Each structure stands twice: as C-alpha cells, then as structure tokens.
Amino acid sequence: MNVQTPKLLFRRQLLHNAGRGMVREQSRCFSCSSRHAQQPTNPPKPSQDAPRLTHFGFETVAEAIKEQKVRGVFSSVASSYDTMNDLMSVGIHRLWKDYFVRNLNPGQNPLKSSSSSEQGWNILDIAGGTGDIAFRMLDHASTINNDPYTKVTVADINPDMLAEGKRRSLVTPYARSPRLNFVEANAEKLDMIPDSSIDLYTVAFGIRNFTHKDVALREAYRVLKPGGVFACLEFSKVNNTLFNEVYKRWSFGAIPLIGQLVAGDRDSYQYLVESIERFPSQTEFRDMIQDAGFLVPGQGWEDLTGGIAAIHKGVKPLEPKITKEFIN
Amino acid sequence: MASPSRLSRSIRPQFRSSLLRPISSRQSRLYHSYEYAQPPPFSPAESAILSSAIAHVPDHGFSSSALSLGARDAGYLDASTNLFSRGAFDLINYHLVSQRISLKDAVQFPGEAEQGPGKLGIGSKVRALTLARLRANRPIIHRWQEALAIMAQPSYVPPSLAELARLADEIWFLAGDVSVDTSWYTKRASLSAIYSATEIFMTQDTSKDFTDTEKFLDARLEDSIKLGGFLGACSEWIDYTGHSVVNVLRSKGMRV
Numbered sequence: 001m002n003v004q005t006p007k008l009l010f011r012r013q014l015l016h017n018a019g020r021g022m023v024r025e026q027s028r029c030f031s032c033s034s035r036h037a038q039q040p041t042n043p044p045k046p047s048q049d050a051p052r053l054t055h056f057g058f059e060t061v062a063e064a065i066k067e068q069k070v071r072g073v074f075s076s077v078a079s080s081y082d083t084m085n086d087l088m089s090v091g092i093h094r095l096w097k098d099y100f101v102r103n104l105n106p107g108q109n110p111l112k113s114s115s116s117s118e119q120g121w122n123i124l125d126i127a128g129g130t131g132d133i134a135f136r137m138l139d140h141a142s143t144i145n146n147d148p149y150t151k152v153t154v155a156d157i158n159p160d161m162l163a164e165g166k167r168r169s170l171v172t173p174y175a176r177s178p179r180l181n182f183v184e185a186n187a188e189k190l191d192m193i194p195d196s197s198i199d200l201y202t203v204a205f206g207i208r209n210f211t212h213k214d215v216a217l218r219e220a221y222r223v224l225k226p227g228g229v230f231a232c233l234e235f236s237k238v239n240n241t242l243f244n245e246v247y248k249r250w251s252f253g254a255i256p257l258i259g260q261l262v263a264g265d266r267d268s269y270q271y272l273v274e275s276i277e278r279f280p281s282q283t284e285f286r287d288m289i290q291d292a293g294f295l296v297p298g299q300g301w302e303d304l305t306g307g308i309a310a311i312h313k314g315v316k317p318l319e320p321k322i323t324k325e326f327i328n
Numbered sequence: 329m330a331s332p333s334r335l336s337r338s339i340r341p342q343f344r345s346s347l348l349r350p351i352s353s354r355q356s357r358l359y360h361s362y363e364y365a366q367p368p369p370f371s372p373a374e375s376a377i378l379s380s381a382i383a384h385v386p387d388h389g390f391s392s393s394a395l396s397l398g399a400r401d402a403g404y405l406d407a408s409t410n411l412f413s414r415g416a417f418d419l420i421n422y423h424l425v426s427q428r429i430s431l432k433d434a435v436q437f438p439g440e441a442e443q444g445p446g447k448l449g450i451g452s453k454v455r456a457l458t459l460a461r462l463r464a465n466r467p468i469i470h471r472w473q474e475a476l477a478i479m480a481q482p483s484y485v486p487p488s489l490a491e492l493a494r495l496a497d498e499i500w501f502l503a504g505d506v507s508v509d510t511s512w513y514t515k516r517a518s519l520s521a522i523y524s525a526t527e528i529f530m531t532q533d534t535s536k537d538f539t540d541t542e543k544f545l546d547a548r549l550e551d552s553i554k555l556g557g558f559l560g561a562c563s564e565w566i567d568y569t570g571h572s573v574v575n576v577l578r579s580k581g582m583r584v
Binding site for chain 1: 371392396399404406408409410411413
C-alpha cells in the first residue's frame with residue numbers, strides 16, 4: 001500500500017496534466033444516456049494546424065493527438081492491467097491468450113529440424129508491453145516443443161507498459177537470457193527490424209489502438225519472412241443478437257464503473273469500450289489483412305466466446321501477389 | 329457517344345477487382361458441369377504445402393510434424409502451417425479430396441466405345457471404382473487408423489461424412505448411374521456404408537495385395553444386392569396384397 005500510494009498520486013497528476021490540453025472525454029454509455037443528455041455537450045474542437053482526423057473511442061481527434069492519447073491511457077492502466085483484465089473479462093482473457101499461443105504452436109524441436117542453420121522461431125510481439133503473450137510463447141516453445149532457441153522481441157509504444165513487462169520478466173527464467181528483449185517502437189514504423197526477418201508477428205489486443213491499421217499491416221508484411229505468419233487476437237463483433245445485448249450492457253455499463261472503482265480511472269476504460277465498438281468487424285478486418293498481401297487460412301478468422309474476441313491470421317506468400325499499384 | 333464510354337467505365341472497376349482477387353471471386357458450382365472446369369479445391373500455397381506433406385505421412389503419420397516437414401519442403405516455414413486451422417485434419421481432408429478427384433483419371437473403362445455401353449454393367453463399374461479408391465489408400469494404410477480416429481472427433485465428423493457422401497456420389501456418377509428416383513439416395517447411402525466398412529477392414533488386412541479386402545468388398549456388394557432384391561420383393565408383395573385386399577372389399581360392396 002505504501003508503495004502504491006505515491007505511484008497512484010503521480011499517475012493521477014500525469015493524467016491530469018495530459019488531459020488539460022485536450023477535449024475532455026465524455027462517457028456515453030447506454031445505461032447513463034439520460035444523465036448524459038442533461039449535461040451540456042461540448043463538441044470536439046477542430047484544430048486548424050492538424051486537419052487529418054481520426055477517432056479516439058467515439059471522439060474525433062487529430063491524428064497527431066491520438067497516439068499521445070493512447071499513450072496516456074496505457075500509462076495510466078499499466079500497473080493495474082492484469083487485475084482490470086481479470087475483472088472485466090471474468091478471467092476469460094487468460095483462456096483466450098492461452099488458446100491463441102497453443103494454436104500458433106511456436107517453436108520447433110531442434111532434434112526434428114533438418115537444417116541446423118536456423119534454430120527456433122523469431123517472434124515479434126507488437127503491443128505486448130506487459131509480456132503476457134511473450135512469456136506464454138517462450139513457455140510453450142520450451143516445454144511443449146523442447147526448443148531452447150525461439151526468441152521473442154516485445155515491442156510497445158508505451159515505456160510504462162514495457163517497464164511493467166520488464167518487471168514481470170524478472171520472475172521468469174527468460175529475464176536475462178537473449179531469448180527475450182524489449183523494444184520501444186511504433187508498429188507503423190519498425191525501422192529497427194530488418195525486412196523478412198520474422199517468423200511470427202503477433203499482436204494481442206493492440207491493433208485496435210493503432211492510428212493507421214493498414215500501415216501497420218503493411219509494416220508487418222515487410223518484416224515477416226516469406227511464409228511467416230501474422231496473428232492477431234483482438235476484440236470483435238458478437239454474432240448472436242441476444243448475447244450482443246448482454247455484452248453491450250456489460251461493456252458500456254460495468255467496465256467503466258469497474259475502471260473507476262478499481263483503477264481510479266474511468267476515462268481510460270471508457271476509451272477501451274468505445275475503441276472496441278469502433279474496431280472493424282471480422283470480415284472487414286479479414287479483407288484488410290488480404291489487402292496487405294497476406295493469404296488467409298480458411299474463412300480468415302476464428303471467433304472466441306461467441307465473437308467477443310477473434311483470432312485473425314495471415315500468411316505471407318512466397319511470391320508476392322500483384323498489387324493494386326502494379327495494375328494501375 | 330457518352331453512354332458507351334460511361335458503360336465501359338462502370339464495368340472496369342468490377343473487372344479490375346475480379347483480377348485482383350481471383351481466389352475470393354472464384355465460383356464453386358453446386359452441380360456438375362461438363363462445360364466448366366471445377367475450381368481447384370485448394371489454393372496454390374495450400375496445395376504446395378499439403379502435397380509435400382503427404383509424402384511424409386508414411387513416416388510421420390497424419391500429424392502436425394508431417395505438415396511442418398511438408399511446409400519446409402515446399403519452401404515455407406514451420407510457422408506457415410498456421411495456414412491450416414484444423415491441423416492434421418486438413419492433411420487428412422487433402423488426402424480424401426485429392427484421391428476423390430483423381431479417381432476419374434485413375435480408372436478408365438476400355439472398350440466402351442467399340443462395344444457399346446452395357447458391356448461392363450454399372451455394378452461392376454462401381455466395384456472397380458471402389459477398389460481403385462481403396463487401393464489409393466495403400467501407401468498410407470498403416471496410418472489410416474490414426475486418421476479415422478481424428479475424423480471421428482466430434483467437430484470433424486460432419487466434414488468427414490460430407491466427404492464420404494461426395495465420394496459415393498463420385499463413384500456412382502463415374503459408373504454412369506442416371507437414376508432420378510429414390511434409389512438415387514439409397515444407392516449412395518448403401519455404397520457409403522459398404523465403402524467405410526471395407527476401409528476399416530482394409531486397415532487390418534494382412535493378406536498379400538489385399539485380396540481379403542477385395543473378397544470382403546464383393547461379399548458386401550452381394551449382400552446389398554440381396555438386400556435390395558429382398559426389399560424390392562417385399563414392396564412388390566405389399567403392393568400386390570394391398571391391391572387384392574382393396575379389390576376383395578370392393579367386390580363385397582364396400583365403398584373403398
């Protein structure tokens with residue numbers, strides 16, 4: 001508790017400072033729409049110097065600001081990330097992540113590999129600051145596939161999330177091994193990663209927050225080896241109408257409230273549910289992956305828990321497809 | 329002339345998009361057409377990996393390791409096996425589909441043109457085709473029980489049964505069956521049952537060149553002919569007796 005208090009105070013201060021220059025976020029949950037209607041609404045101010053707009057939850061903001069705002073959100077949730085995820089998803093997010101990793105089956109048994117030149121997989125985990133996916137990948141590779149070579153590069157735009165991941169890695173066997181390293185990077189500009197060098201590119205609950213998803217997908221295509229896999233675990237659209245009603249109630253009613261009570265930060269969690277709502281549907285996102293040049297397996301995605309989350313995959317082909325620019 | 333140019337402009341985007349996405353726009357027909365070739369059931373990348381993976385099945389079984397070895401042979405990575413969401417079942421499915429499709433090239437009925445149709449009865453054609461399909465399992469027969477176990481997993485039962493139905497349909501079609509009555513269904517159902525029973529028998533057959541399997545198949549086909557004859561006789565008897573009863577009642581003055 002003694003450790004937490006100054007940290008909490010500091011965080012609030014940070015958020016307060018960060019929030020001053022921006023348009024105040026408004027809560028627009030279904031359950032409190034009447035309350036919301038009574039409040040005077042201040043429309044988002046269009047800024048003259050940055051005309052290119054994007055969305056931040058249900059708000060419209062300048063593109064330049066979005067990155068900064070997303071950074072603010074995740075800085076403020078980094079320490080309570082796991083507790084909050086458990087409360088919001090009733091623990092199911094762990095099952096999703098476990099399934100995601102088991103399904104990808106990372107790592108290759110060195111005894112079974114024919115060529116000794118290349119050992120283990122080279123995995124890039126984007127927006128994986130807290131290491132959730134990275135540790136699972138390494139565990140799966142070591143214990144299931146007996147592969148001591150597979151390495152994971154964790155990239156995140158947010159230094160606070162990376163610090164949290166580094167702190168957590170200390171209790172794993174990978175803390176000071178060359179198998180795990182952390183990089184602060186924007187998924188749209190992975191300059192430190194060479195072309196065609198990655199076997200598996202994963203992004204779990206991160207791509208939703210990217211300003212330019214298509215640019216990030218193209219960057220993923222660039223860094224992957226031919227035959228490499230792009231895998232994305234992300235919130236998606238619920239298929240069943242009845243279940244959707246219950247789910248929307250929960251996400252717009254309960255999640256911001258839990259955020260307020262547990263993490264002391266309603267706005268960040270309001271952003272979370274709004275950004276989930278704004279994320280493209282399974283088919284739209286599948287088409288985006290195809291447009292970036294990937295081959296998709298089967299229908300292109302797999303729904304988890306009735307479509308609350310979905311796993312999308314894409315494989316980089318050996319010969320690139322003819323792109324739009326080429327034909328025009 | 330404004331209208332033709334507008335027309336061509338409106339067509340062009342469609343045409344272009346169909347060029348861009350040959351896979352998504354390829355059409356699969358629900359009927360058999362002699363005019364149009366059926367689209368290939370697997371994309372080029374998928375068939376490249378799967379066909380090289382099949383070569384590893386005798387040693388590694390229908391497993392993910394056969395898949396990743398196949399991927400490596402085809403120039404892909406181990407990770408590329410994520411292209412197959414159902415893992416080993418996709419490999420089994422590839423075997424089933426590719427063997428079904430190659431059946432029409434594997435079995436030719438010679439001499440049909442000179443001596444006219446009917447030289448070889450439909451029954452013996454069905455037998456020849458079924459045997460040819462069973463023989464295609466020979467290289468992997470020692471792994472086939474594993475495959476059957478995977479196919480029996482609850483989520484894979486419907487696609488496996490669907491593939492069995494397609495095989496039975498293919499055999500009757502290639503044998504030249506043109507029935508359009510209810511026997512269309514009973515023929516396919518009985519052939520499916522016979523084929524799957526014979527296939528299971530074959531996994532335990534130790535005889536030279538699977539002669540026992542051949543005998544087993546002949547016995548089952550015989551049974552089905554007997555059963556078919558018995559059912560036919562039964563229905564004929566019921567039909568005759570029913571009419572007789574009605575006629576007797578009518579002769580007694582009853583209004584039936």
